[in-house]
Structure formats: structure tokens, C-alpha cells
Amino acid sequence: QVQLVESGGGSVQAGGSLRLSCTASGYIDISACMGWLRQAPGRGREVVARHYFMEKTSYYAASVKGRFHIGVDNARTTLFLQMFNLTSDDTATYYCAAPRRGGLCRELPDYAAWGQGTQVTVSS
Helix, strand or coil, X not given: CCEEEEECCEEEECCCCEEEEEXXXXXXXXXXXXXXXXXXXXXXXXXXXXXXXXXXXXXXXXXXXXXXXXXXXXXXXXXXXXXXXXXXXXXXXXXXXXXXXXXXXXXXXXXXXXXXXXXXXXXX
């Protein structure tokens, strides 16, 4: 079973940047994927970025494309989310997550393991 711990959240002004990290321990299926999701107050949890290990490809939600970058270290033990040009709409709790067996990391039901979340607050 995989354990995930996020860090790097905080408060920034609009236009600022933050880098989130997620340390993973336990079994990680390298043939799969991992993702970053967020949940804003009063809203559902959404997938903002996902990375596929074997294909070495990444995909982003339209709302963050061009501003966020997901990456992973060579050992596949740390997942990153670099966020640029933040806006108040990016205020949310951010989670890294690993998929269930066979999950494709595209949608919320694909995920089975979650970190505790890290808060990002962007002030305008």
C-alpha cells in the first residue's frame, strides 16, 4: 500500500508561484500514473494534473494548463507540482493521489490512495 505526504503549500499573492511536493512510500506501480487534485471550498475534488510513468507524459486541466507543471524524480518517490502565475481561483487544498489497480488517473474514481492535503491560498 502506498503512503503519500504532501508539502509546500502556503499563502501567496496573485501572480506568485509555489512548488508542491508529494513523498510516496510503499508499493508504487511504475506502470501506472499519479496525479494532483484539488478541492476548493464548496466545490468537488478535481484532477488538475496527472503524470504517466512509462509514457513519461503529463496532462493538465484546462484551468491550469500553461501555468502548472507536474514532475517526478528519477526514483519515482517524489511527485512535484510547480505552479506559476497563481490566481485566487487556485485557492484550494491540494492532494497527490495514486490510482486504484487499473485506474487511469483521469477522473476522481480512478484514485484510491490520498495524501492528507496541503493548503494553497492565493490573495488578490
